[in-house]
Amino acid sequence: MRKTFVLDTSVLLHDPNCIHAFGDNLVVIPAVVIEEIDKKKNLQDIIGRNAREVARELDLLRQEGSLSQGIDLSNKGKLKIELNHKSMNKLSESFSEINNDNRILAVALNFQEEKGKENVILVSKDVIMRIKADSLGIESQDFIHDTVEYNSDEVYKGYSEHYIASEKLSEFYQKNYLEVSILKQENKNLDLFPHQFVLLRDASNPNQTAIAKYNYKLSKLEQLYQGEDTYWGIKGKNLEQRMALEALLDDEVRIVTLTGRAGTGKTLLALVAGLYQTNDLKKYQKLLITKPVIPVGRDIGYLPGDKDEKLRPWVQPIYDNLELILGTKTISKLEDTLVGMNRIEIEAMTYIRGRSIPNQFVIIDEAQNLTKHEIKTLITRVGEGTKIVLMGDTDQIDHPYLDSVCNGLSYTVSKLKEQPMAAHIHFKKVERSTLAQLASEIL
Known part of the structure; x- marks a missing residue:
């Protein structure tokens, strides 16, 4: 009926x-x-x-x-x-x-x-x-037509863990790669996506590990070339951060999604990768940074001042990370440095719509507060040569009609995981401080 x-x-x-x-x-x-x-x-x-x-x-x-x-x-x-x-x-x-x-x-x-x-x-x-x-x-x-599985144990995190025989792990270290067919012999249900990362563990000694990246073109697991490399004085401190840097620095990957709790290093790593490729390698003309303005209290229009003054409180976390990276100790010094570099633009998302953005490194923070329509609108602004990074904590939603399983960031991760130009990393470990890690786990 x-x-x-x-x-x-x-x-x-x-x-x-x-x-x-x-x-x-x-x-x-x-x-x-x-x-x-x-x-x-x-x-x-x-x-x-x-x-x-x-x-x-x-x-x-x-x-x-x-x-x-x-x-x-x-x-x-x-x-x-x-x-x-x-x-x-x-x-x-x-x-x-x-x-x-x-x-x-x-x-x-x-x-x-x-x-x-x-x-x-x-x-x-x-x-x-x-x-x-x-x-x-x-x-x-609830209206669940556009809801995705995001909190289950089987959600796509951008990496997976597999056990292999000791001799196969040794072979991987010797050759710097391993045929995927070998891994499938011991993992019958193995299903890898382009640019997915794999943590290989020795079956007889789980403390022996190796980090690999899936090369979908050659059907191989290749060792990460990153070692002690630092970018603007920053390097990956843990497994997720190393994998994220790999994706952020990979020219083939045009869209990177980063999820995880506050303090895991998402914003810092995205900014470092953007600065390195924009300022040092000159791959991009500009580093464009934006975030949605979803107020808990009054809207941005009630704040005094011009557009930049209104926007400043909302993007202060970005400025905090830039101060750390650039080594500036005062706001005026930071602003002078940014003006001198002339390659960094921090813009309100309201002014992104309608633009064409070619050859830029684009960072969109707090993307969990965007709807799938807004995400689509932003990505369709991207011109040739542009790389876009979407990041956020799907457990911190401020939008009145979104939640952890129904938001633009989760939707993008789910829909693009099989695409060769997309990569995703979910962060678990908080690196901001020991106290921040404790608060994240217990409070």
Whole structure:
């Protein structure tokens, strides 16, 4: 039997095309949701953009017939803007306040009375909305159409660990490579992605290890050439950092994704690799650094000053890392150094859209606060010769409609892992300080 999905405003503002994601079922948009969308359409951010996209999509669909009567969708489903089923009588016993959320709940509850409990589902990105629905006996669910597996043990981390015989490990050290076919003999289910890293352990003595990188063209595991090399005085302190530097310095890799907790060195390594290749090797014309401005309190527009002064508090972590790398001790000295280098640009993400960015090393920090649409918009700005680095902590989400398994960074990692021009590293060990490591693990 066809199910009825009642959509909350948050779902449409998260994904304007969500109405096509429910198969051959009935998709119901309460009239109050349209009113809420209308109030958001003038916002100059991703929420406003999505609200306008929803309006355009519904405007196109209404050419197929009356939305209030219901129209057929291309996936054999049906869409209806619901003007009825809005009585608050059954809801008022539990939630007496008349607000938009309760009006949406009332529509779902009245549909349930008509069609049966098992046939009506409220879909919302709002956790409180789902809790209220559950208390009323309404089945509810998150919108998981674009969710990826990200917290499970089997999530792609950019590297894997395998045990091999002692003689094979010795052979690897002698030749500096190992045929993948040899590794597959002892690991039948081996599945490697381009630019994936492999930690080889001696089966008889696990303390004996080697780090290899998968060469997908030659089907070989090749030893990392990095040793004690330092870049602007910085080198990889642990396994993940060494692998990350390898990916960041690899010309074949055009997009690198870095995930991990605060203090693992993501920003520092990306900046070092960018400075080295931009300033020393002259591979890129400019190092462009940006991050989304997702405020916990007031928006950036309430801060005094010009654009650069408004942006400074949001990009201060980047300046902190640059001070460490460049060895400057004052803000004025750092700014003078950056002006003198004339190859580093720190820009607000708002001004990236619409640009074409050729031959640059682009770093996007806090990418977990971007939607998949924003990530796509940024990557499509990339011109020839540009390398882009996306990094962030997927456990620290500030965007109201995103979470650890539903955000642009996680989505990019999942979708690009099989692509030859992409590499990914997930950091585990905190290197900022012993105290930071302790806090990360215990608090």
